[in-house]
Amino acid sequence: MNPASPAQSATVSSAPAGVPAVRLVGVTKAFGSGRSAVHALRGVDMVVPGGQLLMLVGPSGCGKTTLISIISGVLNADGGVAEVFGVDWSTLNGGRKTVRRGELIGFVFQQFNLIHTLTALENVSVPLLVRGVDRHEANDRAAQALKDVGLGERMNVPPSSLSGGMQQRVAIARALVGQPRLLVCDEPTANLDGQTGQMVMELIHTAARSNDPTGQPRVVIVVTHDSRIFHYADRIEEMEDGRLKSRPSQVILDEAKHIPHYDKPSPDSGEES
Ligand SMILES: Nc1ncnc2c1ncn2[C@@H]1O[C@H](COP(=O)(O)OP(=O)(O)O)[C@@H](O)[C@H]1O
Numbered sequence: 344m345n346p347a348s349p350a351q352s353a354t355v356s357s358a359p360a361g362v363p364a365v366r367l368v369g370v371t372k373a374f375g376s377g378r379s380a381v382h383a384l385r386g387v388d389m390v391v392p393g394g395q396l397l398m399l400v401g402p403s404g405c406g407k408t409t410l411i412s413i414i415s416g417v418l419n420a421d422g423g424v425a426e427v428f429g430v431d432w433s434t435l436n437g438g439r440k441t442v443r444r445g446e447l448i449g450f451v452f453q454q455f456n457l458i459h460t461l462t463a464l465e466n467v468s469v470p471l472l473v474r475g476v477d478r479h480e481a482n483d484r485a486a487q488a489l490k491d492v493g494l495g496e497r498m499n500v501p502p503s504s505l506s507g508g509m510q511q512r513v514a515i516a517r518a519l520v521g522q523p524r525l526l527v528c529d530e531p532t533a534n535l536d537g538q539t540g541q542m543v544m545e546l547i548h549t550a551a552r553s554n555d556p557t558g559q560p561r562v563v564i565v566v567t568h569d570s571r572i573f574h575y576a577d578r579i580e581e582m583e584d585g586r587l588k589s590r591p592s593q594v595i596l597d598e599a600k601h602i603p604h605y606d607k608p609s610p611d612s613g614e615e616s
């Protein structure tokens with residue numbers, strides 16, 4: 344859709360203000376081919392403005408992880424357009440994609456995905472080291488990120504000596520240490536008890552209410568089917584069999600009842616001072 348040249352040279356700071364964080368038009372994705380093909384996405388349209396905490400809900404297998412993998416540039420769409428901060432992923436080659444992903448996006452996974460041979464501090468410093476930040480600065484920033492999630496006293500231990508909730512907090516620190524403009528979380532509370540899940544969601548919610556270093560409002564997309572956290576959403580989209588429903592089902596809206604003005608979402612609806 345877009346000519347390749349402007350996108351190729353785009354950097355985080357050059358993304359124009361007012362461009363949606365995410366814009367998907369007719370996104371399709373299948374795994375395999377012929378009769379055995381699994382049509383994971385069957386045409387998804389979605390616009391996510393800055394400053395929003397969007398929850399993507401739906402049953403197992405409906406395509407949630409595939410969708411956020413395409414938003415994150417980890418998977419290529421087969422058809423349609425997937426733009427993040429105004430840049431179409433399909434216009435970037437592999438190296439540029441990796442750089443852009445590192446600059447813009449932080450991930451939190453259901454299974455935490457920490458490296459167990461490293462300490463918490465080392466885990467959190469990895470994304471900075473990969474981006475060429477020197478070790479001293481990376482350690483300082485990782486230490487601060489761990490303090491921000493309440494783990495200042497547990498930095499030098501391996502993940503295996505931490506509880507599940509603490510491990511997920513390390514993972515959140517790792518996702519936020521590079522100050523991404525987009526935070527993507529795939530079932531972040533699914534392996535946690537209710538109280539711990541609330542604490543983790545509080546941290547994710549706080550991230551959604553802060554700006555990135557260029558002053559742009561952060562965007563958070565949380566895939567979940569944990570109804571205990573629906574009320575943190577500014578907006579909920581429900582997926583079913585590879586598509587977004589035009590409106591979430593009433594049972595989901597009831598579970599998320601204090602989403603303000605759900606019928607009138609606006610770019611500013613999720614922002615607080
Ligand atoms: N790498 C893959 N190879 C084959 N099929 C896949 C692959 N990834 C996902 N799928 C299939 O695509 C569909 C959507 O999967 P997924 O996006 O993981 O759903 P969800 O995250 O909602 O559980 C499922 O039928 C799943 O089995």
Ligand SMILES: [Mg+2]
Pocket residue numbers: 407408409529
């Ligand atoms: Mg999934």
